[in-house]
Amino acid sequence: MMTTNLAFLSNELMDVVRLFEGAEALSIEHAVAYKEDVFHNQFTVEGKTYCFSDYAPAPSQLAYKSLCKRYAKLSLYKILSERFEKRLPWGALTGIRPTRLAYAELEHGMPFEPLLADMGVSEENLSLLTRVIEGQKGIYEKKEGNCDLFVSLPFCPTKCVYCSFITAPISATRKYLDDYLTALEKELSALPPIRNLRSVYVGGGTPFALTEGELERVLKAISAVRKNDCEFTVEAGRPDVFTEEKLRLCKGYGVTRICINAQSFSNKTLERIGRKHTAEQVEEAFEMAKPYGFSINCDLIAGLTDESVEEFCNSVDKAISLHPQNITVHTLCLKKGARLKEEVSSLSGDMLGEMIAYSRKRLTEAGYEPYYLYRQKYMAGAHENVGWTKKGYASVYNVDIMEEIADNLAVGGNAVSKKVFLGEGRIERIGSPKDIPTYIEKVDALIKEKQSLFK
Ligand SMILES: C[S@@+](CC[C@H](N)C(=O)[O-])C[C@H]1O[C@@H](n2cnc3c(N)ncnc32)[C@H](O)[C@@H]1O
Ligand code: SF4
Structure with missing residues (x-):
C-alpha cells in the first residue's frame, strides 16, 4: 500500500x-x-x-x-x-525513453552523465546512452513538418505465448479483413498532405500473414501516398509465412527494409513460446530474401521462459552469422495481456544481466552500434530494448518514433497518430480503436479527426 x-x-x-x-x-x-x-x-x-x-x-x-x-x-x-x-541498471529511472532526458540536458548545454548518474543509472548504461546518441547522428532531426507513416496490420498467423501486442490469429479475424483493407485504403487516400515523409512502416502484427493479393492492396494504397523515396519497412515478421511472391511484391512497391524475426534460435524455446516455426526456417527466410537486397532486421528476446544464458548467447551468435543490417535485442516484458505473466519467467536478474552484457559485447565486436533504445513497464530485470545497426543502416522510423521528434500519421486499427509541436514541447495524439470491427465502423470519424489535427 x-x-x-x-x-x-x-x-x-x-x-x-x-x-x-x-x-x-x-x-x-x-x-x-x-x-x-x-x-x-x-x-x-x-x-x-x-x-x-x-x-x-x-x-x-x-x-x-x-x-x-x-x-x-x-x-x-x-x-x-x-x-x-x-541496484538496478537504470536506477530510479522509470520512463520509456532515457535518451530524451539525456537530450534535454544536452540541449541546455550540459553533459547528461551527472544527472543520470545521480539517478542511479549504471556506468554501462551511461556509456550505452552515449553510443546511442552518437548512433543517431545524421538521423536525429528536430524539424517542423517531418513526418513518418505507420500502417497497422494487426493480423498474425497464430498468437505467440509471450506477446502482448493487440493482435489475433488471422483465422479468427479473416472475416473482417476485406472491410479492414477497404477502411485502410480510405484512410490512406484521405491523408492530409505530408510535407516531408521520412519513412513508412507497415507493422502490427505480421504483415506477411496476409495473402499476396491482400498485401498488394496495402502496398498499392501506400504507393499512392509515398510521393518521395524514403525508408520503407515491412515488418514481414514470422518466417513461416514468407513466400517468394510476397518478397517480390515488396521489392516492386519500393520496400527497402524487412524484418525476419527469430526471437530465439533454439527450437526448444521456439516451441515453448508458440512461434510455430523453427530456427532453420528463419535461416531459409534469410536465404529467400537475399536476392532482393533489402536491409534486414532480426528481433531477439532475452529472458524467454526457461531459456539458459547459453541458449540466448547462441541466438545472438546465430543472428550475427546471418549478417542482418539490424538486430534488435528486446528484454522480455511481462505485460498484463501475455500468458507468460502467469507462467512467470524462471530467470533471475543476474542471468538477464549476463545475457544483455553478452549481446552488447558480441554485437559491438561484430561491428554493430546501438542506435535506439526504449524501456517498458514490467520489463524483466528492469532492463531495456536496444536496436543495433551496421554502419549506415540505422532505421529513421525507429529513431523518430522513439525520440518523438517527428509527426506520426498512423492508419489502421490500434494505431496512434502523433502531432509533435516542437516549439511548445507538447504532443497531441489520436488513438484509433483497438478492436477491428469498431475501427472499421469509426473510420470516417477518424479520418476527419486526423485531417483536423494535421491540417
Ligand atoms: C509487434 S511485434 C511484431 C513482430 C512480428 N509479428 C513477429 O512476431 O515476428 C515486434 C517485436 O516485439 C517483440 N515483443 C513482442 N512481445 C514482447 C514481449 N512480451 N517482451 C519482449 N519483446 C516482445 C518481439 O521481438 C517482436 O518481434
Ligand atoms: S510476436 Fe509477432 S507473430 Fe507473435 S503474436 Fe506478437 S505480433 Fe503476432
Missing part, C-alpha cells in the same frame, strides 16, 4: 515500487514539502522513517513538478534499493 500527499506523484512512485519484486506488499507512506528551494521527502516504510533533503530551485511550476517527481522517486529508490539489496 502506497500513499502520498501529492496526487500527481502517486503513479510515479508506484512505478518505482514495481521495480522491486515484493515491494508492492509493503506499507509505504510519503509526504513532501518544498521550502526555500529545498525538497523534503519523508517516507515511512513498514514503520521505519527516512528523510531526504535536496536543494533544487524551481523557476516555474513545470520545473517544480519535474524536480518534485525526480527527488521523490530517487529517495524511494534509495530506500528500496537498500532494503532489497539490489
Whole structure:
C-alpha cells in the first residue's frame, strides 16, 4: 500500500515500487514539502522513517513538478534499493525513453552523465546512452513538418505465448479483413498532405500473414501516398509465412527494409513460446530474401521462459552469422495481456544481466552500434530494448518514433497518430480503436479527426 500527499506523484512512485519484486506488499507512506528551494521527502516504510533533503530551485511550476517527481522517486529508490539489496541498471529511472532526458540536458548545454548518474543509472548504461546518441547522428532531426507513416496490420498467423501486442490469429479475424483493407485504403487516400515523409512502416502484427493479393492492396494504397523515396519497412515478421511472391511484391512497391524475426534460435524455446516455426526456417527466410537486397532486421528476446544464458548467447551468435543490417535485442516484458505473466519467467536478474552484457559485447565486436533504445513497464530485470545497426543502416522510423521528434500519421486499427509541436514541447495524439470491427465502423470519424489535427 502506497500513499502520498501529492496526487500527481502517486503513479510515479508506484512505478518505482514495481521495480522491486515484493515491494508492492509493503506499507509505504510519503509526504513532501518544498521550502526555500529545498525538497523534503519523508517516507515511512513498514514503520521505519527516512528523510531526504535536496536543494533544487524551481523557476516555474513545470520545473517544480519535474524536480518534485525526480527527488521523490530517487529517495524511494534509495530506500528500496537498500532494503532489497539490489541496484538496478537504470536506477530510479522509470520512463520509456532515457535518451530524451539525456537530450534535454544536452540541449541546455550540459553533459547528461551527472544527472543520470545521480539517478542511479549504471556506468554501462551511461556509456550505452552515449553510443546511442552518437548512433543517431545524421538521423536525429528536430524539424517542423517531418513526418513518418505507420500502417497497422494487426493480423498474425497464430498468437505467440509471450506477446502482448493487440493482435489475433488471422483465422479468427479473416472475416473482417476485406472491410479492414477497404477502411485502410480510405484512410490512406484521405491523408492530409505530408510535407516531408521520412519513412513508412507497415507493422502490427505480421504483415506477411496476409495473402499476396491482400498485401498488394496495402502496398498499392501506400504507393499512392509515398510521393518521395524514403525508408520503407515491412515488418514481414514470422518466417513461416514468407513466400517468394510476397518478397517480390515488396521489392516492386519500393520496400527497402524487412524484418525476419527469430526471437530465439533454439527450437526448444521456439516451441515453448508458440512461434510455430523453427530456427532453420528463419535461416531459409534469410536465404529467400537475399536476392532482393533489402536491409534486414532480426528481433531477439532475452529472458524467454526457461531459456539458459547459453541458449540466448547462441541466438545472438546465430543472428550475427546471418549478417542482418539490424538486430534488435528486446528484454522480455511481462505485460498484463501475455500468458507468460502467469507462467512467470524462471530467470533471475543476474542471468538477464549476463545475457544483455553478452549481446552488447558480441554485437559491438561484430561491428554493430546501438542506435535506439526504449524501456517498458514490467520489463524483466528492469532492463531495456536496444536496436543495433551496421554502419549506415540505422532505421529513421525507429529513431523518430522513439525520440518523438517527428509527426506520426498512423492508419489502421490500434494505431496512434502523433502531432509533435516542437516549439511548445507538447504532443497531441489520436488513438484509433483497438478492436477491428469498431475501427472499421469509426473510420470516417477518424479520418476527419486526423485531417483536423494535421491540417
Ligand atoms: C509487434 S511485434 C511484431 C513482430 C512480428 N509479428 C513477429 O512476431 O515476428 C515486434 C517485436 O516485439 C517483440 N515483443 C513482442 N512481445 C514482447 C514481449 N512480451 N517482451 C519482449 N519483446 C516482445 C518481439 O521481438 C517482436 O518481434
Ligand atoms: S510476436 Fe509477432 S507473430 Fe507473435 S503474436 Fe506478437 S505480433 Fe503476432
